Amino acid sequence: MTNFPSESRRRFFKDLGYVSIGFTLFSSCLGEEDQIMAERVPYNDTLPGSMRRENHVNAWLQVLEDGNIRVLSGKVELGQGIRIAIRQVAAEELDMDLDKVEIHLAETGVTPNEGYTGASASIQNSAMSVRYAAATARMELLELASKKLDIKVDELLLYNGRVKVRGSNKYLTFPEILEGVQLEREITTPIQLKKKTEYRYVGKAIPRPDIEKMVQAEATYIQDLRFPDMVHARVVRPTGYESKLVQINASGLKAEVSGVLKIVVLGSFVGVIAQREYQAIKAEKHLKKHTQWTTVAPFPETENLFTRIKKIANKPETIRNEGDFETETIHTQIIKSTYTKPYLMHGSMGPACAIAMFNGEVLQVWSHSQGIYPLRDALASMLEMDLDKIHIISVPGAGCYGHSTADDAATDAALLAIEYPKRHVRVQWSRHDEQSWDPYGPAMIIDLAASLDRNGRINSWKSEVWTDSHSTRPNSDAGTILAARYLEKPFQMKSRGFLAGGHRNADPYYRIPHLMLKAHYYDGPLRVSSLRSLGSFANIFAVESFMDELAEKAGKDPLEFRLEHLDDDRGIAVIKKVMELTASLKSKDGEGIGFAFMRYKNTDAYAAVAAHVSVDKENGKVRVLKLWAAVDVGEVINLDGIINQTEGGMIQAASWTLKEQVTFNPHEVTSTDWITYPILRHSEIPEVEVAIIDRPNEPVSGAGEVPMPPTSAAIANAVYRACGTRVYDLPIRIHKK
Template identity: 70%
Template sequence: MTAIPLTTRRKFIKDLGYISVGFTLLGACSGVEDPIMAARLDYDGKLPGSMGRAKTVNAWLEILEDGTIRVLSGKVELGQGIRTAIQQVAAEELDMDLEKVQVHLAETGLTPNEGYTGASASIQNSAMSVRYAAATARQELLLLASKKLNTAVDNLLLYNGLVKSKQNKESLTFAEILDGEQIEKEVMLPIPIKDNREHRYVGKAIPRPDIEEMVRGQSTYIQDLRFPGMLHARVVRPPGYTSQLISLDDTGLKSEVSGIIKTVRKGSFVGVITQREYQAVKAEKYLKDHSIWTAPIPFPKSENLYAHIKLIASSPETVKNEGDVAAAFEGIGILKATYTKPYIKHASMGPACGIAMFDGEILHIWSHSQGIYPMREGLATMLNMEPDKIHIKSVPGAGCFGHSTADDAAADAALLALEYPNTHIRVQWSRQDEHLWDPYGPAMITELEASLDKNNKINSWKTEVWTDSHSTRPNKDAGTVLAARYLENPYQMKSRGYLGGGHRNADPYYGIPNITVNAHYYDGPFRTSSLRSLGSFTNIFAIESFMDTLAEKAGQDPLEFRLNHLEDERAIAVIQKVQAHTSTQNNEDGKGIGYAFMRYKNTDAYIAVAAKVTVDKNKGNVGLIKMWAAVDLGEVINMDGLTNQIEGGMIQAASWTLKEEVTFNTTEITSTDWIKYPILKFSEVPEVEVAIINRPSEDAKGAGEVPVPPTAAAIANAIYNASAIRIYDLPITPEKILNA
C-alpha cells in the first residue's frame, strides 16, 4: 500500500497483477466446449446519473493482459457489499467467471467521480453503470473479433475472456482482440443486456469474501494500515465549536513526553507529530492542559431543546400542497399528535483515522471518507492546492452510513503531512473526539393533523416538520471540513447544506385527497450532517405511529387500514407478506406486535416491518423479541448482501429507537463515551427475519437506508399494543414509559 504517483498509477496497477477471491456458480464456462449464448434484450431506458460524468466503457472497466477484467467504481465499501454486487453484474454481462473479475473502488485519478456513497444509490448508479458499460464492451469485443477472425458476429461465442468462432474453433483472448488498447466507446442506448431469466450470478446469494477476513481479525480497515517510517499525530480540540486559541505553551513538552517530532500551530488548529501513537496521546493531553481558549457560545438547556428549535426556526416552506386541507378539516373531528427525535450520533465503533504523505509534489491521502472526490475539492480549497495535486485512496473504515468524521481525520493528516513532508502521518481520533465532534443527525419535530371521512378513510392530512440541515458533506466549500474552521484564515460554511433531506418521506405514501407538508428550517447549536435515512427516520416514525392511531379511531385493524389507503400493488404485497409471516403470533399479556410501512423517498424501495416486544410496566423495560421485514427493491443483485443490509439497518434503528440520544448541558456535550451514549447490546439484539420479493423486470434499487425508518414506528406501535402506552418522543426509555 505504498503511495503511487498519480501519473503512473494506471500503468502500475496494470502491471501489478492481483489476488482475488470468488465463487463460481453453475460451472465454469471455460470447461464447456460450446457454451450456449444467453439471450439478450435491448435496454432503452434511462442511463444512470453516474454516467453523466463517465460515458465511455474504459471509465468503468479495463481488460488486463491476462484477459481478466478490472472494474472501476467511484463508490466506497461501507459494509454494504457493493464490491461483490458490482463484480456480479460485470461477470454476468461479460459471461465471465467471478474470479476473473476484480473491482477497484474509489481512487481519485483512476475511478469515476461518483460523488458520495449514500442515499441507497450505489446499486442504481454505480452497479448499473458497470452493467451497461460491460454490455457495451461485450458488443464491441464481438465486433472487433469478427473483423480479426473474418467472420460474422452471429458466428461467434464470447465467454470467460475468449471470443471463439463456432465454425473453425479459432479463438482470441480479450487482450488479443484489443492489442494493448482499451475500449473507449461511449455507452449509448439501446444496449443489449442479458435476459434476466438466464442470469448465473445476479439475484443469487454470493457471499462477500471480506466477511471471512473480518471474522478472522485480519488487517482490513484503515486503522490497521501501516507504512515504513510512519509517524503518529493527534489534534488538540477546542473546548467548544466557537472557541478560539488564545495561547499555547509547549516549552516543556519535550521534557515531559518522549518521541516528539513536531508541534504544529496554524491559528487555532494545533497538532503534534510523534514517533509512536501513545506518545501522541500524551502530547495531546499536555498541550490541552497548557492551552487557553475563549469560552464557546452556550448551548440551550436540554430540557428546552424543542421549544428552542421552534423559536429559532424560519417561516415555513410549503413543499407539498394538494387539494384543500383547510376546507376538508371544516366540521370534522381532527386528530393531532407531535413526535420528536433528539440529536443522534453516527457512533462508529472505530474512531476516525486518516493517513497522509506529501512527496513534495503530490499530497497522498488514505481515507474512509464516503466521498473522496468531493472531499478532494474541499481540501484543495483549504490547502490552496490544485485538486489534481491531491491523490486520495479509499480504505474501509468501521461501517458508518452518512457524513462521519472520516473526512475530518483526513484533513487533519493532510495539514500535518504538509508540515512534515516525505513521511506518512497517521492521525487517529480518540473515542471522546469521535463522540464530541461527529456531525450528528439533527433533532427533529414532526407535527401531524388528519381527519377521517364518514367511510373512515383519511380525507385530509397536514405535516409540519422542524429540521436542521441533513447534509453538510465536504465539497468545494472548505468550511465543510472541520479543521478549516480553525486556521489562521478560517473558512466558514457558505451555505446551510442540504435542507431538503429533513422533509424526506414527510408526505405519506397513501391515497389522501387533501394534503399539505410544510418544512421549518433551523440553524441549531450542534454540528449536523447526513445520517442514515436522513429525515425519513423521524417522519416515518411519526406517520406510521399516527396511522395506528387513526386505525384505532376508525375501529379497524392497523394493516387493513393501511391497505384501504393503498392502490400500488407492490406496496400492498410487502404489507401482505409481513402480515402472513406474523399471522401465527399471539398477543400475550405484556407482549405486542406493531407494524409500519414505507416506500423510501416515495419513489424507491418498498418495505413493511413488524416488531414483537415485551413491556415490563413495573420497571418500564422494553424487550425486543423478534422483528420481521418484507422488502421489494425491484431486481435483486445479491440476495445475501441485501438480507444483511436489511437486518443490520433494523438493528441499528432499534438502537436509535430505544437507546440513543446526544446529551448536553449549557456548556458542553456530555455523552462522551459508550456509558453516557449507550447503544443496543449484543444480548439485546432480537431475531430478525427478512423476506425479499425479487422483481427482476423492475429497476434495481438500493437497500442501505430502507429498513431504518419504519423500524422505529413498528417498535413504538408494538409497545402500545403491549402496554396501551403511546410514546411520542424518542428514544423510548423505561423512564418515559413509567412517566406516561
C-alpha cells in the same frame, strides 16, 4: 508501499494499452462455452446518473495483460456489499466466471468520480453503470474479433475472456483481440443486455469474501493500515465549536513526553506529531492542559431543546399542497399529535482515522471518507492546491453509514503531513473526540393533523416538520471540513447544506385527497450532517405511529387501514407478506405486535416491518423480542447482501429507538462514551427475519436506508399494544408517560 506517480493511474493504464472494463477472466473448457451463449435483449431506457460524468467503457472497465478484467467504481465499501454486487453484474454481462472479476473501488484519478456513497444509490448508479459498460464492452470485443477473424459477429461466441468461432477450436483471447488498443466506445442506448432468465449470478445469495477476514480480525480497516517509518499525530480540540486559541504553552512538553517530533500551530488548529502512537496521545493530553481558548455562547438546556427549536426556526415553506386542507377541516374533527426525535450520533465502532504523506509535490491521503472526490475538492480549496496534486485512496473504516468524522480525520492528516513532509502521518481520533465532534443527525419535531370521513378513511392530512440540515458533506466549499474552520484564515460554510432531507417521507405514501406538507428549517446548536435515512427515520416514526392512531379512531385493524389507503400493488404486497409472516404469532400478557410501512423517498424501495415487544410492568423496560421485514427493492442483485443490509438496519434502528440520544449541558456535549451514549448490546439484539420480494423486471433500488424508518414506528406501535402507552418521543422511555 511506494509512492504513487504524479500522473493518474488511468493514463498509465492507457499508455500500456489496457482496456477499461473491470473483471477478472477465467479459463473454461471450450465445450462448455458452446452451451451458454445467452440470449440478449435491447435496453432503451435512461442511463444512471453516474454516467453523466463518465460515459465511455474505459472509465469503468480494464482488460489487463493477462486477460483478466478489472472493474472500476467510484463508490466505497461501507459494509453494504457493493464490491460483490458489482462483480456479479460485470461477470454476468461479459459471461465471465465470477472469481475472475476483480473490483477496484474509489481512488481519485483512477476510478470514476461518483460523488458520495449514500442514499441507497450505489446499486442504482455504480452497479448499473458497470452493467451497461460491460455489455457495451462485450459488443465491441465481438466486433473487433469479427474483423480480425473475418467472421460475422453472429458466428462468434464470447465467454470467459475468449471470443471463439462457433463449432471450432479457433479463438482469440481478449488481449489478442485488443493488441494494445483501448475499448473506448461511448456507452449509448440501445444496449444489448443478457436476458434475465439466463442469469448465473445476479439475484443469487453470493457471500461476501471480506466477511471472513473481518471475523478473523485480519487487517481490513484504515485503523489497521501501517507504513514503514510512519509517524503518529493527535489534534488538540477547542473547548467549543466557535472557540479560538488564545495561547499555548509547549515549553515543558518534550521534557515530559519523549518522541515528540513537531508541534503544529496553524491559527487555532493545534496538532502534535510523535514517533509512536502512545507518545502522541500523551502529548495531546499535556498540550490540552496548557492551552487557553475563548469561551463561546452556551448550548440550550437539553430539556428546553424542542421549545428552543420552534423559537429559532424560519417561517415555514410549503413543500406540497394538494386539495384544500384548510377548507376541508373547518367543520371536521381534527386529530392531532406531535412527535420528536433527539440528536443521534453515528456511533462509529472505530473512531475516525486517516493517513497522509506529502512528498513535496503530491499529497497522498488514505481515508474511509464516503466521497473521495468531494473530499479532494474541499482539500484543494483549503490548501490552494491543484486537484491533480491531491491523490486520495479509499480504505474501509471500522465505522458506520453517513457523514461521520472520516473526512475530518483526513483533513487533520493532510495539514500535518504538509507540515511534516516525506513521512506517512497517521491521525487517529479518540473515542471522546469522535462522539464530541461528530456531525450528528439533527433533532426533529413533527406535528401531524388529520381528519377522517364518514367511512373512516383519511380525508385530509397536514405534516409540519422542524428540521436542521441533513447534509453538510465536503465539497469545493472548504468550510465543510472541520479543521478548515480553525486555520489562521478560517473558512466558514457558504451554505447550510441539504435541507430537503429533513422532510423526506413526511408526506404519507397513501391515497389522501387533501394533503399539505410544510417544513420549518432551523440552525441548531450542534454540528449536524447525514445520518442513515436522513429525515425519513423521524418522519416515518411519526407518520406510521399516527396511522395506528387514526386506525384506532376509525375502529379498524391497523394493517387493513393501511391497505385501504394504498393503490400501489407493490406496497400492498410487502404489507401482506408481513401479515403472513406474523399470522401465527400469539402475544402474552405484557407483549404486543406493531406494524409499519414505507416506500423510501416515496419513489424507491418498499418495506413493511413488524415488531414483537415485551414491556416490564414494574420498571417500564422495553425489550424487542423479534423483528420481521418484507422488502421490495425491484431487481435483486445479491440476495444475501440485501438481507444483511435489512437485518443490520433494523437492529441499528432498534438501538436508536430504545436507547440513543446525544446529551449536552450549556458548556459541552456529555455523551462522549458508550456509557453516556448507550447502544443496543449484543445480549439485547432481537431475532430478525427478512423476506425479499424479487421483481427482476423492475428497476433496481438500494436497500441500505430502507429498513430504518419503519422499524422505529413498528416498535412504538407494539409498545402501545403491550401496555397501552402511545410513544411520541424518542428514545422510548415508558416512565416519561
